[in-house]
Each structure stands twice: as C-alpha cells, then as structure tokens.
Amino acid sequence: xxxxxxxxxxxxxxxxxxxxxxxxxxxxxxxxxxxxxxxxxxxxxxxxxxxxxxxxxxxxxxxxxxxxxxxxxxxxxxxxxxxxxxxxxxxxxxxxxxxxxxxxxxxxxxxxxxxxxxxxxxxxxxxxxxxxxxxxxxxxxxxxxxxxxxxxxxxxxxxxxxxxxxxxxxxxxxxxxxxxxxxxxxxxxxxxxxxxxxxxxxxxxxxxxxxxxxxxxxxxxxxxxxxxxxxxxxxxxxxxxxxxxxxxxxxxxxxxxxxxxxxxxxxxxxxxxxxxxxxxxxxxxxxxxxxxxxxxxxxxxxxxxxxxxxxxxxxxxxxxxxxxxxxxxxxxxxxxxxxxxxxxxxxxxxxxxxxxxxxxxxxxxxxxxxxxxxxxxxxxxxx
Amino acid sequence: xxxxxxxxxxxxxxxxxxxxxxxxxxxxxxxxxxxxxxxxxxxxxxxxxxxxxxxxxxxxxxxxxxxxxxxxxxxxxxxxxxxxxxxxxxxxxxxxxxxxxxxxxxxxxxxxxxxxxxxxxxxxxxxxxxxxxxxxxx
Numbered sequence: 001x002x003x004x005x006x007x008x009x010x011x012x013x014x015x016x017x018x019x020x021x022x023x024x025x026x027x028x029x030x031x032x033x034x035x036x037x038x039x040x041x042x043x044x045x046x047x048x049x050x051x052x053x054x055x056x057x058x059x060x061x062x063x064x065x066x067x068x069x070x071x072x073x074x075x076x077x078x079x080x081x082x083x084x085x086x087x088x089x090x091x092x093x094x095x096x097x098x099x100x101x102x103x104x105x106x107x108x109x110x111x112x113x114x115x116x117x118x119x120x121x122x123x124x125x126x127x128x129x130x131x132x133x134x135x136x137x138x139x140x141x142x143x144x145x146x147x148x149x150x151x152x153x154x155x156x157x158x159x160x161x162x163x164x165x166x167x168x169x170x171x172x173x174x175x176x177x178x179x180x181x182x183x184x185x186x187x188x189x190x191x192x193x194x195x196x197x198x199x200x201x202x203x204x205x206x207x208x209x210x211x212x213x214x215x216x217x218x219x220x221x222x223x224x225x226x227x228x229x230x231x232x233x234x235x236x237x238x239x240x241x242x243x244x245x246x247x248x249x250x251x252x253x254x255x256x257x258x259x260x261x262x263x264x265x266x267x268x269x270x271x272x273x274x275x276x277x278x279x280x281x282x283x284x285x286x287x288x289x290x291x292x293x294x295x296x297x298x299x300x301x302x303x304x305x306x307x308x309x310x311x312x313x314x315x316x317x318x319x320x321x322x323x324x325x326x327x328x329x330x331x332x333x334x335x336x337x338x339x340x341x342x343x344x345x346x347x348x349x350x351x352x353x354x355x356x357x358x359x360x361x362x363x364x365x366x367x368x369x370x371x372x373x374x375x376x377x378x379x380x381x382x383x
Numbered sequence: 384x385x386x387x388x389x390x391x392x393x394x395x396x397x398x399x400x401x402x403x404x405x406x407x408x409x410x411x412x413x414x415x416x417x418x419x420x421x422x423x424x425x426x427x428x429x430x431x432x433x434x435x436x437x438x439x440x441x442x443x444x445x446x447x448x449x450x451x452x453x454x455x456x457x458x459x460x461x462x463x464x465x466x467x468x469x470x471x472x473x474x475x476x477x478x479x480x481x482x483x484x485x486x487x488x489x490x491x492x493x494x495x496x497x498x499x500x501x502x503x504x505x506x507x508x509x510x511x512x513x514x515x516x517x518x519x520x521x
Contacts, residue, residue, distance in 0.1 A: 122461050136389055194457050197452045
C-alpha cells in the first residue's frame with residue numbers, strides 16, 4: 001500500500017520570542033488542514049516531533065500541542081531522534097498507515113530554541129554528545145562537524161569549495177518568505193567570517209531558530225479521494241552510527257547516510273541520477289558536502305568540486321536545498337525533517353512558481369540527519 | 384576527584400571512580416571483552432556483544448591524529464567550557480590498535496592530520512579536583 005502526503009503547512013522560521021510551541025505548532029498545522037481539506041477531528045493519530053526537552057521546561061509537550069490543536073482525542077505519540085526527529089516522525093506515521101492501523105495521520109514538528117543565549121544553546125546541544133566521554137571535553141556541535149572538515153581539508157578540500165555551499169543556500173533562502181535569514185552573502189564574506197570551531201566559520205553554521213512544520217499523511221485510497229495532485233512516499237531508508245564521533249570508521253563521510261540512502265533507493269526502485277532535487281541536512285556546510293557524496297550525486301571525494309562547479313543549483317546535476325536549507329531557512333531541530341517534506345511536496349505539486357521552481361520535477365529526496373550522523377533518515381517522494 | 388573539564392553529577396558512578404583512580408595512578412587502561420576480544424577506550428562495563436566478562440588492559444600511549452577542531456577566543460564553546468578557551472579537541476587513534484577517542488590536545492600550533500601524539504593519562508586540573516587524559520605533541 002502506498003502512503004500519500006495530502007496536506008502540508010509551515011510556520012515562519014526565525015527568532016520567535018513572541019511565540020510558544022503552542023503558537024508555532026498552530027501556525028504550521030492550520031494551513032496543513034486547509035491544504036488537505038480536513039479538520040482536526042478527521043485525523044486518527046498524531047505523531048509529534050520535538051528534539052530538545054532541555055530548551056523548554058514543558059513535560060509531555062506532545063500533550064500540550066495536541067490539546068491546543070483540538071486533536072487530543074487522537075492521543076499523540078512523540079518521536080525523538082535528535083535533529084532527525086522530523087523524518088523519524090514521518091516514518092512512524094507512514095508505518096502506521098502502511099500497517100493498516102490508521103488511515104490519516106497528522107505529523108507536527110516543532111522546536112523553540114532562541115529564548116536561551118547562544119552559549120546556553122551551544123551548551124544544551126553539546127549535551128547530546130556522550131555526557132562522560134565527549135561532552136566533558138567541551139566538544140560543541142560545530143566542533144563535531146569541524147572534525148570532519150579538518151579531515152576533508154587535509155585531503156584537499158578548499159575553503160572556497162566549502163564556502164560555495166552557504167553562498168548558494170543564502171541565494172535561495174533570500175527568496176523564501178519562511179526563512180530565518182533572508183539575505184544573500186558573497187563568497188569572500190562567507191570565506192572570511194569569524195571562526196566558530198576551526199575550520200568552520202559563522203557561514204558554515206546554521207542559525208539557532210524557532211519554528212514548526214506539519215504534514216498530513218494518508219492511505220492510498222484516502223489520498224486519491226482527497227487530492228488530484230498526490231505526492232507519494234516511495235522510499236524510506238534509515239540507518240545509524242556510533243554515539244561517539246571518535247568511534248566512526250572514517251571521518252570523511254557519514255556511513256549511516258550511505259546505508260540509509262541505499263535502502264531508500266532500493267525501496268523506491270530508483271538511483272541517484274533519477275533524483276530531480278534534494279533537501280539535505282546542511283546543519284553545517286561540510287554536512288551538505290558529505291551528503292552530495294553519501295547520496296550518490298557525485299563520486300566519493302568529489303563533493304568539493306561538485307560545489308565549486310555549482311552542480312547543486314537549479315540547472316546543475318542535482319539542485320539541493322532550494323528553500324535555503326538549514327543554513328538560511330533556519331534549523332529548529334525537531335521541525336527540520338517535516339520542513340523538508342513541506343518543500344518537497346510543494347515542489348512536486350507545482351505549487352512553487354517563482355525562481356525557486358524546479359520545472360518538471362517528479363522525484364524529490366529528503367536527507368535528515370541527527371547529531372553528527374548518529375541517526376539518518378532518507379525519504380524519497382514521487383508525484 | 385571528578386572526571387573531565389565539565390561534568391554532571393548524574394553520570395558519576397563507582398565504575399567512573401575506579402577509572403579516575405587509575406588515571407591518578409598514571410595507569411592508561413581500557414577494558415577488553417574476554418568473550419569477543421574487543422577492546423574499548425573509553426572503558427565500558429559491558430561489551431557491544433552484551434557480555435559483561437570484561438577485564439582492564441594496558442593501552443599504548445602513542446597515537447596518531449585523525450581529526451581536530453580549535454575553539455578560539457572568538458569561537459563558541461559550550462557554556463561549561465567558556466573559561467577553558469582556547470582549546471584543541473582531537474580524535475586520535477592508538478598506534479597498533481583500532482581504538483580511537485576524543486580528548487584535548489596541547490603543545491601544537493598548526494596540527495597536521497597524521498601527526499604523532501602522546502597520551503598523558505593523569506592531567507590534573509583545578510588543584511587536583513579534576514582529572515582528564517589528553518594528547519600532546521611528540
């Protein structure tokens with residue numbers, strides 16, 4: 001049985017001091033119901049994604065949000081896979097539908113992070129590192145990815161190649177009304193900004209954002225009843241990797257992403273060349289570069305050249321993060337995976353008609369990573 | 384004595400205390416599974432094969448640099464490490480083993496991946512209130 005996406009919604013991402021997780025969720029869920037032509041009473045289950053308990057003291061945030069949205073009768077389940085929680089929630093919802101247990105499932109993905117200081121946010125995020133053996137050495141989230149970047153630079157990756165990625169992300173993000181940072185940046189500025197965790201600088205790192213995204217998934221029959229422009233989830237691949245970054249067999253790529261992609265491609269019956277565009281998890285520029293290779297858009301070791309040649313722009317080999325990506329759009333961690341689904345669904349339905357539009361796109365791929373490659377979900381969508 | 388540059392009481396155990404005492408005695412040891420022979424550093428009480436039949440083993444103190452980052456004065460350390468900047472975080476591999484781990488690295492200005500490092504297991508901090516292991520340049 002196929003699973004369809006019948007409605008999507010998205011809040012504005014950014015520093016949303018005026019909004020709680022209730023408000024952010026409402027901002028994403030209301031348009032998702034309108035998009036699907038459904039009401040809160042119509043859904044059979046809710047899967048809620050919020051990664052960071054520590055950012056807001058609310059116990060059982062799923063219950064709070066579910067009540068606020070008028071969906072409390074369909075008792076929510078919360079899913080947590082760090083920054084990959086959003087796609088993990090989509091996977092859970094799809095499994096409920098494919099099993100026949102539920103027919104229509106609402107996925108709500110929300111995170112509120114910016115009401116703490118940057119150093120406190122860095123502290124809270126770094127606590128997802130092993131509390132005894134990595135956190136205790138002050139390894140920050142940027143430092144995890146900086147370790148990969150140090151290795152890649154020793155093997156020939158250049159500063160200009162890496163900075164080409166945020167330049168592209170900001171160019172597209174400037175066109176996205178939901179994006180946190182709607183501005184362009186030149187290559188020189190991107191190369192020379194302040195160092196956060198050497199060799200990664202400010203423009204290599206995504207901002208700390210608040211936001212929410214929602215999707216309603218349904219069975220094949222219900223999807224066909226509800227819409228003439230269905231988008232189907234045709235591949236779901238998941239894999240993981242070690243808790244400690246030091247235990248990875250290599251520090252050049254995310255082997256969990258490679259495994260997840262292989263599973264997802266096999267399920268969808270396609271290969272990397274069939275992907276018309278992708279939404280990848282660019283929490284850091286180096287993460288997007290590794291994704292080009294891990295997803296098979298270019299050979300291993302050639303991600304730098306792929307970026308330098310602009311192959312990730314519309315018109316290139318595989319357009320990547322045409323909504324601005326985590327870098328420009330923002331990264332409310334638990335919301336990101338569903339935000340990727342929102343963008344892919346709208347692209348495949350032809351809802352996007354401005355400079356963002358990828359004409360004739362039939363297949364979109366989503367790559368949502370938790371921690372430093374510890375959880376990876378790769379989902380493939382087809383119109 | 385506490386382990387690490389920053390720590391949380393919730394993760395302190397007798398096993399960690401035993402390990403801290405070894406570091407204080409200048410012993411650099413990990414644990415090895417007697418059933419499947421896998422060696423761990425940092426040490427574990429249970430193997431990934433789920434056996435608890437573990438023994439302490441001496442480890443070599445020579446290592447190779449696999450990857451690193453530098454958190455400088457303008458960088459963004461976690462709050463708990465703000466008073467420790469600047470510092471290098473390194474992933475090193477112990478020579479002749481497949482054991483890799485994360486620690487601070489000192490005595491370097493421009494590190495090179497593949498350079499030789501030495502492990503110092505008994506680095507005492509804060510007048511002996513804390514202890515860590517670290518990598519230093521050979």
